[in-house]
Amino acid sequence: MNRELYPFPGGLQIPPHKELSNAKTSLITPLPDSIILPLQQHIGTPAVPLVKTGDKVLKGQIIARADGYVSVPVHASTSGKIIDIGNYTVPDPLGLKAPCIVIEPDGDDVWFEIKPTHDYASIDPKDLQDVIREAGIVGLGGAGFPAHVKLREGTESAVDTLIINAVECEPFISCDDRLIREKPGYIVNGTRMIRHAIQAKYCVIALEADMPEAYAALKELIDDDIDLIQLPVKYPQGGERQLIKVLTGMEVPSGGLPIHMGIVMHNAATAAAAYRAVIRGEPLISRYVTVSGEVNDPRNLQVLLGTPVKHCADQCGYEDKEGQAIILGGPMMGMYVNNMHMPVIKTTNCVLVTSTYNKSPEMPCIRCGQCVDVCPEKLLPQQLFWHAHAKNYDRLREYHLFDCIECGCCSFVCPSNIRLVQYYRKAKRQITQDEQTRSGADHARERFIARNARLAREEQTQNNELLAGSDIGELDKQAFIQAAVERTRAKRAQLGKQENSDDDQE
Numbered sequence: 001m002n003r004e005l006y007p008f009p010g011g012l013q014i015p016p017h018k019e020l021s022n023a024k025t026s027l028i029t030p031l032p033d034s035i036i037l038p039l040q041q042h043i044g045t046p047a048v049p050l051v052k053t054g055d056k057v058l059k060g061q062i063i064a065r066a067d068g069y070v071s072v073p074v075h076a077s078t079s080g081k082i083i084d085i086g087n088y089t090v091p092d093p094l095g096l097k098a099p100c101i102v103i104e105p106d107g108d109d110v111w112f113e114i115k116p117t118h119d120y121a122s123i124d125p126k127d128l129q130d131v132i133r134e135a136g137i138v139g140l141g142g143a144g145f146p147a148h149v150k151l152r153e154g155t156e157s158a159v160d161t162l163i164i165n166a167v168e169c170e171p172f173i174s175c176d177d178r179l180i181r182e183k184p185g186y187i188v189n190g191t192r193m194i195r196h197a198i199q200a201k202y203c204v205i206a207l208e209a210d211m212p213e214a215y216a217a218l219k220e221l222i223d224d225d226i227d228l229i230q231l232p233v234k235y236p237q238g239g240e241r242q243l244i245k246v247l248t249g250m251e252v253p254s255g256g257l258p259i260h261m262g263i264v265m266h267n268a269a270t271a272a273a274a275y276r277a278v279i280r281g282e283p284l285i286s287r288y289v290t291v292s293g294e295v296n297d298p299r300n301l302q303v304l305l306g307t308p309v310k311h312c313a314d315q316c317g318y319e320d321k322e323g324q325a326i327i328l329g330g331p332m333m334g335m336y337v338n339n340m341h342m343p344v345i346k347t348t349n350c351v352l353v354t355s356t357y358n359k360s361p362e363m364p365c366i367r368c369g370q371c372v373d374v375c376p377e378k379l380l381p382q383q384l385f386w387h388a389h390a391k392n393y394d395r396l397r398e399y400h401l402f403d404c405i406e407c408g409c410c411s412f413v414c415p416s417n418i419r420l421v422q423y424y425r426k427a428k429r430q431i432t433q434d435e436q437t438r439s440g441a442d443h444a445r446e447r448f449i450a451r452n453a454r455l456a457r458e459e460q461t462q463n464n465e466l467l468a469g470s471d472i473g474e475l476d477k478q479a480f481i482q483a484a485v486e487r488t489r490a491k492r493a494q495l496g497k498q499e500n501s502d503d504d505q506e
């Protein structure tokens with residue numbers, strides 16, 4: 001079917017470099033010496049450990065439970081022994097450590113009891129969402145948002161269109177391309193399953209024209225129930241807002257969500273993982289990862305979650321050389337890391353080794369406006385830069401800093417070599433931290449006021465009970481009441497003082 005397309009503003013044509021890795025069949029990565037599983041591999045609350053050091057675990061067993069609605073469990077990705085629960089380096093731009101469960105594999109790779117389901121269409125959509133949650137499925141396209149939350153939003157509102165995003169627009173990354181070529185049935189059936197889970201009217205799988213083999217593999221399995229769309233190549237077309245614009249002509253408003261427009265989007269690999277979880281009963285314990293750039297044998301790997309990044313790079317002929325940078329993700333939106341000790345997690349799609357990153361010193365902004373021309377969000381990147389530099393957070397909000405998708409187009413074209421996105425990321429982090437601190441202080445103050453109000457109520461009740469049960473005369477009663485009123489006044493005055501001093505501290 002020919003579908004009208006609506007190009008998004010800005011964007012770039014960038015050399016794709018996908019040919020380095022996408023032509024070779026993926027390899028199953030051998031078991032590493034240790035598996036390091038962070039309790040937080042998703043957006044939301046970290047999982048809570050259910051095991052202790054010394055426990056034996058089986059492959060696929062839940063070792064940390066979800067904590068709250070926006071959270072997912074963590075499963076052992078192989079069988080073995082828990083050798084530590086502690087802080088380890090995780091994928092993080094600041095090189096931070098976070099709580100992890102470490103497994104020493106026993107080499108047997110023995111599965112925990114799994115419960116396959118052969119007919120997803122017979123399962124109630126809400127039950128299907130629970131299965132997907134228990135399997136620890138999160139968005140595998142990069143963000144790591146728990147998949148069940150998006151699905152639940154889908155059942156709570158009428159969904160017009162389900163979009164399966166197979167647009168892999170970042171240079172070098174080809175893990176979705178390989179997954180689709182090798183397991184097209186997972187994608188197509190996963191798409192149908194998600195459609196059933198949210199009862200969507202229409203369904204689209206979108207990918208770019210530089211994935212002809214993947215397109216052909218899907219085409220073979222698709223009937224009229226799914227619209228398969230090939231898009232002209234343009235970066236960052238895989239962005240949620242950009243792809244919605246291209247396919248529907250609609251723009252997700254600032255601060256809005258696709259579901260408010262009747263649209264739900266999932267990544268192709270997420271659809272495959274969800275299908276696998278339901279039909280084969282296998283939780284999310286592995287994923288495809290591209291290892292590319294300056295390694296001897298760039299290719300895609302099937303990797304158990306928790307496998308150290310260095311172990312993956314070694315399978316592809318990595319050699320440690322002077323001047324190289326390691327990026328988790330692609331060169332535009334990826335995260336520079338200063339070692340390879342951290343594990344592959346649910347959101348790790350690529351390990352890129354490169355020495356051709358921007359090392360030139362930053363120069364002053366010359367107001368050329370090139371960054372404005374390429375911004376797909378129609379922002380004013382140079383203004384954002386000035387206000388981020390000046391730490392003027394109010395102005396950054398006015399200029400819609402949080403609409404920035406960190407695509408890197410502005411940094412890419414900047415003739416002054418200004419790493420614009422780094423400034424935006426830092427500012428976003430600071431604003432978020434400030435908000436968390438403020439909401440923590442507000443919460444403490446509310447609790448303080450509520451506690452004092454409760455104490456005052458209790459004292460009042462005691463006074464009433466005393467009065468009711470006593471045989472003191474009318475005059476004494478008046479004096480008793482007056483004393484109680486005075487005490488309450490004094491307490492209120494004290495409370496007000498405390499409140500003011502809390503305000504002063506903020």
Ligand code: SF4
Binds near residue numbers: 364367371416
């Ligand atoms: S591209 Fe760079 S130099 Fe040009 S206006 Fe933007 S920030 Fe300034």
Ligand code: SF4
Binds near residue numbers: 371374376406408409
């Ligand atoms: S990184 Fe942000 S400001 Fe820069 S082009 Fe992308 S969306 Fe616009």
